[in-house]
Amino acid sequence: MKRYIQILTAVMLVITTACQDLDREFVTSIGKNEIEQSFTNVQAMLTSIYADLPDGTVYIGGAAMMASASDESEFTTENNAVQAFNSGSWNAINNPDPVWGTYYRGIRKVNQFLLSTGDINLDPWKLDPSPSAQAVYKTNLAAINRWKYEARFLRAFFYFELVKRYGGVPLINNVFTLEDDYTKVSRNSLDECIRFIASECDSAASQLPLNGSTAPYVAGTDLGRVTKVAALALKSRVLLYAASDLFNTPGWAGGYSKPELIALPAGDRKARWKAAADAAKAVIDADALPNLGNYKSLFNTFNNNEIIFTRRNGASNQFEKNNSPIGFNLGLSGNTPSQDLVDAYEVKVDAATAVKFNWSDPAMAANPYANRDPRLGMSIVTNNSTFGTPQRKVQLWTGGLDARPIVNASRTGYYLRKYQIESLNLLNGNTGVHSWIIIRYPEIYLNYAEALNESEPGNAEIKKYVDMVRARTGVAMPPLPAGLSQTEMRERIRNERRVEFAFEDHRFWDVRRWMIAENVLAQPLRGVTVNRVNDSTFTYKAVKVEDRVFTSRMYLYPIPQGEISISNALIQNPMW
Incomplete structure (x- = not known):
């Protein structure tokens, strides 16, 4: 008999407030057959996925966010592993983001779960002719x-997280023994x-309820679970990456002998961009959200119709401790935004016009945070x-309560506001529920605009959807100018992604898929020095914080050396 490794000790995060108990803690050492025959145990297996x-x-x-491995941020504590990305000191043995095993564990759990769903014993309800038992039977059958399809979506998500890091990876859809x-x-x-990933998204989308409020058996209580919209949205992200430069330009790899592992076959790039545009439009058409709500409050909630897919955690205050200014009780500085990011937020001239921030403009340099895109103040202290x-x-300002020369004060002259629950008093032990937003609607709008700009430049829909993001409640940035060229629109879309999704784990990947990382991430990271003249007057100067390293091999992660040692059939990525 084959021996199975049963690892079902899922100390579960809170994904949702739903009655479906996604926040349940499930720890078991019971036998495989007992697990697979129990409706509630198999449900708990899904929860663990x-x-x-x-x-x-x-x-x-x-503590560190991926933003601190990009030009968005600097992590204050220099011995955090994230700094290896910035110094270029990471490799196949020492990777600060060691997710290969994490995601393959998740994939294996999905494969085992899909086998288990076929063995659930529903006979106690099926064989009971009473109307109440038959109702439970039908409900449980629909749930299974x-x-x-929820599990197949999650497997597709895990595979894409691997693909965007490593390129082609082993597709293992059976349970190894x-x-x-x-x-x-x-x-x-x-x-x-x-x-494979796109196909799994299609399959999940065809069977799952549209959104949490349309679930067939627990209507209104499915917040946090996978939906049709989430499956379509993941496909949008996948096809956007597939159309982008990185996966279509194998020349960066210097004659790599297995280009099929890191690039798609030569083909019609416009067709790939068109497919990406169509995938984003499918999300929009399925469940259109015409108006976007308040930006600041979005990141302190899990219950917002802008959010497509999120991970909701239990109540804590660790994020606030990690990232609050050093002069505040228990603040550790943490992920501190860069001047490079701050400069990306436009200056609002009037209701119709916004311009780039420019240090060479004396008025802007003297008062650098005046009239800026409101998302700056909502994201950055x-x-x-x-x-x-x-x-x-x-x-x-130098010598202030939150600044140098205090040990562990921000090195960039900024602190992170986004995601912080500012109402928490850390000395009193206050806690709050945090959620990590994985996909939200503005990504779909900007995915659509980007893909359409590459496949149909000049299409009026491009400007429309970028402007929808800019016009959101509480932001109200002026619309983009009319008549932008394809190149100009491309730059505006990229900058919009940068400011809209700051600290949401997009920038690290966007600069890679656009193949601009060698120009962006190899530049010195900048901050600002602030000097106090009086209580209301300060002077500001952009300064270098640290040199950064990026070489072409870093476009993809190296396959972990331990995996290559196990399988002699695994091929390492270029130049590692």
């Missing part, structure tokens, strides 16, 4: 069918992986702005 979704708020070393030969596991081509509980003005 949701637990493998990433939490970007405390991603590396329990839905669970299968101790008797299987791991030495023959090999990588599938990138094309096979993309096609700047000098002399108010913050926290008890509330006070943040002193980022």
Whole structure:
């Protein structure tokens, strides 16, 4: 008899407030047959798969966000593992983002779960002729069918998280046992992986309820579960990456002998962009959200119709401790925004016009945070702005309560506001529920605009959907100018993604898929020095914080050396 490794100890995060108990803790050592025959135990297996979704708020070393491995941010503590990305000191043995095993564990759990759903014993209800028992039977049967497609979505999500890091990876859709030969596991081509993920999204979308409010058996209580819209949205993201430069330009790899592992076959790029545009439009057409709500409050909630898919965690205050200014009680500085990011927020001239920030403009340099895109103040703590509980003005000027030369004060002259629950009093032990938003509607709008700009430049829909993001409640940035060229529109879309999704784990990947990382991430990271003239007057100067390293091999992660040692069929990525 084959031996199975049963790892079903899921100390579960809170994904949702639903009655479906996604926040249930499930720890078991009972036998395989008992697990598979129990409706509630198999349900708990699905819950444990949701637990493998990433939490970007405390991603590396329990504190650093991926933003601090890009030009968005600097992590204050220099011995955090995230700094290896910035110094170029990471490799196939030491990777600060070691997710290969994490996601393959999740994939294996899905494969085992899909087998288990066929063995659930529903006879106690099926064989009972009473109307109440028959109703339970039908409800449970529908639930099992839905669970299968939720699990297939989650597997597709895990595969895409691997693909965007490594290129083509092994597609393993059976349950390995101790008797299987791991030495023959090999990588599938990138094309096979993309096609598989997109197909799984299609299958899930065809069977899942549209959204949480339309679920057939627990209507209104499915917040956090996979839906049709989530499946379509993941496909939109996948096909956007598939159309982008990185997966269509193998020349960066310097004559790599297995280009099919890192690039798609040569073909019609416009057709790929068109497919990406169509995938984004499918989301919009399925469940259109014409108006976007308040930006600031979005990141302190899990219950917002802008959110398509999220991971909701239990109540805590660790994120606030990690990222609050050093002068606040228990604040550790953490992920501190860069001047490079701050400069990306436009200056609002009037209701119809916005311009780039320019340090060479004396008025802008003297008052650099005046009339800026409101998303700046909603995402980033700047000098002399108010913050926290008890509330006070943040002193980022040299010698201030939150600034150098205090040990572990921000090195960039900024602190992170986004995702912080500022009402928490950390000394009193206040906690709040945090959620990590994985997909939200503005991504779909900007995916659509980007793909359409590459496939049908000049289409009026491009400007329309970018402007919808800019016009959201509380932001109200002027619309883009009319008549932008394809190149100009491309740059505007890229900048819009940068400011809209700051600290949401997009920038690290966007600069790679656009193949601009060698120009962007190899530049010195900048911050600002603030000097105080009096209580209301300060001077500002952009300064270098640190040199950064990026070489072409870093477009993809190296396959972990331990995996290559196990399987002699695995091929390493270029130049690692």
